[in-house]
Amino acid sequence: MTExxxxxxxxxxxxxxxxxxxxxxxxYLNKYPLPQxxxxxxxxxxxxxxxxxxxxxxxxxGDPNHRLAILRSRPGQLAVVHWQQPxxxxxxxxxxxxQDTWNLNLNELDVTALNTPWFREGxxxxxxxxxxxxxxxxxxxxxxxxxx
Numbered sequence: 001m002t003e004x005x006x007x008x009x010x011x012x013x014x015x016x017x018x019x020x021x022x023x024x025x026x027x028y029l030n031k032y033p034l035p036q037x038x039x040x041x042x043x044x045x046x047x048x049x050x051x052x053x054x055x056x057x058x059x060x061x062g063d064p065n066h067r068l069a070i071l072r073s074r075p076g077q078l079a080v081v082h083w084q085q086p087x088x089x090x091x092x093x094x095x096x097x098x099q100d101t102w103n104l105n106l107n108e109l110d111v112t113a114l115n116t117p118w119f120r121e122g123x124x125x126x127x128x129x130x131x132x133x134x135x136x137x138x139x140x141x142x143x144x145x146x147x148x
Contacts, residue, residue, distance in 0.1 A: 002103040005134060008034040009075070012047065013136040019052050019071055030119035033081070036101050042083040043097045046118065048127060049076030059141055067142040075130040080111070082124040088113050094126070104131070 012034055017024040033044035051074045059066035080097070082089045089097070094111070098104040109128040118125040 002131070005034070005102050005104070005131065008036060008045075008102075009047070009134055010136055011035050013073055013138075016073075019054060019073075025050075034078075039097070039101060041089075041093060041097045041101075042085065042123075043089055043094070043101075044081045044083050044123075045102065046079045046081060046125075047075040047130075048079050050074070051076055056142070061141075063143075065143065065145045069140045069142055071138045072135060073137075074135040077127045078130050079118060079125045079127045081118040081122055082126075083122065085123050086117065088124045088126055 012029075012032065015032075016028050019025065029047045029050060033046050036045065053072040053074075055070045055072075056067050057070065058064075059068050080089070080094065088094075091106075095106040098106050098109070111126050111128045113124070113126045116125070117123060
């Protein structure tokens with residue numbers, strides 16, 4: 001897992017609609033790619049199959065009424081989209097994009113080309129499993145006193 005990829009995932013998740021708004025969150029992830037430096041290569045990287053985990057646990061601040069609400073997000077897959085193109089990117093173009101933009105080695109990924117285009121005819125998509133460790137977490141302190 002690379003620092004560039006983790007930073008881009010963090011930036012994308014910070015702006016994503018809350019987990020309670022599943023449809024809006026799904027549309028957001030279909031519409032917006034991971035932020036990347038400006039490039040002449042017409043490829044974009046999107047999050048697919050987001051896995052969300054919500055939990056509540058005691059806060060470590062000594063107050064028995066305080067709880068931490070924790071949301072963890074992890075992509076199941078990433079999609080490389082050949083933007084506005086019906087055919088897949090050339091293998092060398094894909095290799096350079098993954099290496100130069102995300103510091104990922106194409107030879108270490110199991111990339112599968114799909115027959116269906118990306119969301120709203122956005123272009124040809126190829127998918128691969130998200131690198132281990134790519135995740136984002138948000139914690140919110142709940143301070144409501146429970147009535148008895």
